[in-house]
Amino acid sequence: MTAMLALELRGLCKSFGGLQVTNDVHLGLGAGARHALIGPNGAGKSTLVGLVSGAIEPDSGQVLSFGRDLTRTSLQSRVKMGLVRSFQITSLFPKLSVLENVQLAVNENTGVADRLWQSMHSLREQRDRCLEILAELQIQAQADFPVENLSYGKQRLVEIAIVLALKPRVLLLDEPAAGIPSTETDLLLSALHKLPAEMAILMIEHDMKLVRDFCADVTVLVSGKVLASGKAQEVMNSASVRNAYLGRSGHDRFTGVKDHA
Amino acid sequence: MAAAGSAHGLEVGTEMELNKHNFWRSRVGLLWWLMALACYFIFPDYRGFGASVLVMTLFALSFGLALGFAGIISLGHAMYFGIGAYVAGRLALAGWQEPISGVLISGLVTGVLAIGIGFVILRLSGLPLLMVTMALSVIVFEAANKATSITGGDDGLTGVSFKPVLGIFNWSLDGNVQFLYSLTWLAVVFLFARRLVSSPYGLSMVGIRENPLRMSLLGAPVLRRLVVMYALCASFAGIAGALLTQNTAFVGLQVLSLETSVDVLVMVVLGGAFSLYGALLGAPVYLIVKYVTQQWNPFYWMLVIGVLLMGVTFFLKGGIAGFLSRIFQNRRTE
Numbered sequence: 001m002t003a004m005l006a007l008e009l010r011g012l013c014k015s016f017g018g019l020q021v022t023n024d025v026h027l028g029l030g031a032g033a034r035h036a037l038i039g040p041n042g043a044g045k046s047t048l049v050g051l052v053s054g055a056i057e058p059d060s061g062q063v064l065s066f067g068r069d070l071t072r073t074s075l076q077s078r079v080k081m082g083l084v085r086s087f088q089i090t091s092l093f094p095k096l097s098v099l100e101n102v103q104l105a106v107n108e109n110t111g112v113a114d115r116l117w118q119s120m121h122s123l124r125e126q127r128d129r130c131l132e133i134l135a136e137l138q139i140q141a142q143a144d145f146p147v148e149n150l151s152y153g154k155q156r157l158v159e160i161a162i163v164l165a166l167k168p169r170v171l172l173l174d175e176p177a178a179g180i181p182s183t184e185t186d187l188l189l190s191a192l193h194k195l196p197a198e199m200a201i202l203m204i205e206h207d208m209k210l211v212r213d214f215c216a217d218v219t220v221l222v223s224g225k226v227l228a229s230g231k232a233q234e235v236m237n238s239a240s241v242r243n244a245y246l247g248r249s250g251h252d253r254f255t256g257v258k259d260h261a
Numbered sequence: 262m263a264a265a266g267s268a269h270g271l272e273v274g275t276e277m278e279l280n281k282h283n284f285w286r287s288r289v290g291l292l293w294w295l296m297a298l299a300c301y302f303i304f305p306d307y308r309g310f311g312a313s314v315l316v317m318t319l320f321a322l323s324f325g326l327a328l329g330f331a332g333i334i335s336l337g338h339a340m341y342f343g344i345g346a347y348v349a350g351r352l353a354l355a356g357w358q359e360p361i362s363g364v365l366i367s368g369l370v371t372g373v374l375a376i377g378i379g380f381v382i383l384r385l386s387g388l389p390l391l392m393v394t395m396a397l398s399v400i401v402f403e404a405a406n407k408a409t410s411i412t413g414g415d416d417g418l419t420g421v422s423f424k425p426v427l428g429i430f431n432w433s434l435d436g437n438v439q440f441l442y443s444l445t446w447l448a449v450v451f452l453f454a455r456r457l458v459s460s461p462y463g464l465s466m467v468g469i470r471e472n473p474l475r476m477s478l479l480g481a482p483v484l485r486r487l488v489v490m491y492a493l494c495a496s497f498a499g500i501a502g503a504l505l506t507q508n509t510a511f512v513g514l515q516v517l518s519l520e521t522s523v524d525v526l527v528m529v530v531l532g533g534a535f536s537l538y539g540a541l542l543g544a545p546v547y548l549i550v551k552y553v554t555q556q557w558n559p560f561y562w563m564l565v566i567g568v569l570l571m572g573v574t575f576f577l578k579g580g581i582a583g584f585l586s587r588i589f590q591n592r593r594t595e
Contacts, residue, residue: 079480093471104468107461108479114486116462123461166479 345502371499533580
């Protein structure tokens with residue numbers, strides 16, 4: 001059964017000096033999961049993403065994907081195996097065009113990036129794949145624009161385009177809506193809804209509306225520990241979660257009483 | 262459209278500017294080569310000087326490729342130039358006087374050397390890399406100065422001679438063969454470099470220059486890619502050094518000096534680091550201005566070069582190459 005899980009965390013622990021940032025975290029995501037990771041600032045969400053993506057090494061515990069133990073696997077190898085993360089602070093190639101940003105990712109993913117002696121022109125297959133992704137996210141009109149000239153919301157879409165180009169089986173979305181003006185969240189949400197159904201997605205997000213609209217499951221992290229985990233509705237309605245994190249207004253936003261709180 | 266057009270988004274600012282690098286891909290680039298050839302016929306008395314300009318242009322190209330496309334900043338590139346020069350010289354003294362294979366062997370030696378060095382130093386970038394490359398080249402310079410049995414020390418390697426090119430063209434004092442031989446090598450390396458920068462590998466180099474961390478998170482082996490690029494550039498520098506030896510039948514310590522590294526940096530910045538034509542424009546302008554002003558006043562030429570460099574840095578974004586491509590672009594859109 002566990003071998004079927006797209007992503008499984010077993011008893012992950014990490015401390016920096018005397019501070020225990022991740023404390024015995026267990027988590028399982030099946031293929032096609034839409035799972036939100038929420039928690040107050042300093043709960044250890046970003047550390048957890050670091051542990052899963054391979055940027056940080058755990059003190060103990062395991063990270064598994066489709067039954068393979070990736071705990072000691074390098075960051076690059078995890079990406080090649082389909083464990084991909086997006087970035088909270090947009091981390092693109094600002095001077096390159098949108099298309100080139102995606103091409104970089106597609107070239108790496110299809111293993112042609114090492115070719116010294118082939119013109120970019122001749123990589124028809126890679127090019128088509130890029131244009132396909134751009135069309136899917138509706139940013140094909142900006143293909144030739146340098147990324148730095150785009151609005152912040154559009155830059156997040158480029159970020160997602162890059163991530164898609166890596167053909168992830170497990171996707172870690174680190175605050176995809178952070179910094180996007182509310183006029184552009186719909187753009188993001190519709191892009192997220194178009195992600196392949198079989199992809200397992202773990203999303204860190206503060207925007208409760210986005211969590212409600214997108215995620216079926218929620219895990220609440222407080223002080224490095226899992227406080228609650230399960231179906232979104234149940235977790236959000238539990239009293240301990242409301243006390244620890246959501247508060248009154250957060251809960252209202254989730255239930256949709258006040259959509260624009 | 263964009264895939265090849267925006268040529269790695271170098272120094273792009275506005276949408277209109279995006280395709281300006283097509284300028285250098287278009288036939289306008291051919292003008293440079295025609296002018297170089299024209300110089301051969303128009304200034305027959307200066308063919309020797311012309312050959313040395315072409316050699317330095319090739320050296321500058323090798324440096325511009327590393328600096329502009331891969332973001333490898335260095336103050337020690339003369340190390341490879343110099344070692345290439347000495348290898349060609351030692352080969353000739355040992356009896357290997359066939360010039361073309363001599364150049365290839367020199368390029369191979371510096372390339373292999375750079376693989377070893379690159380794996381260590383390319384973990385650094387920016388200022389620390391600049392310092393380490395400078396220190397390394399100073400050490401090599403001093404070692405060469407002391408190892409008189411190999412390098413001839415201060416006196417240099419004299420009595421170096423080579424067989425005719427392709428067994429037909431005899432080296433002469435007027436520099437005919439030197440000029441055309443160097444121009445041919447420059448063209449070959451340039452075509453290779455142009456192919457390189459328009460390849461997926463070239464794009465990944467630009468990606469590494471712009472955001473190395475993200476590149477590694479796309480799954481790219483960043484260090485290995487940089488080392489390959491560095492080795493290729495070192496190999497081209499070694500080729501340039503070997504050509505210098507063959508053209509002048511002499512190797513002096515100067516080829517390894519820090520000043521030579523600085524010269525090549527200035528040439529590339531002057532011409533424009535983000536275009537292959539930057540080196541092709543920067544090196545001749547620098548050397549010709551230097552030559553002419555030295556004729557005028559041997560003491561003040563640095564002043565002229567200094568003012569020129571400041572003017573270019575302040576007023577011409579992207580060096581001479583960037584300036585020219587903007588003029589061309591404006592004319593076409595009007």
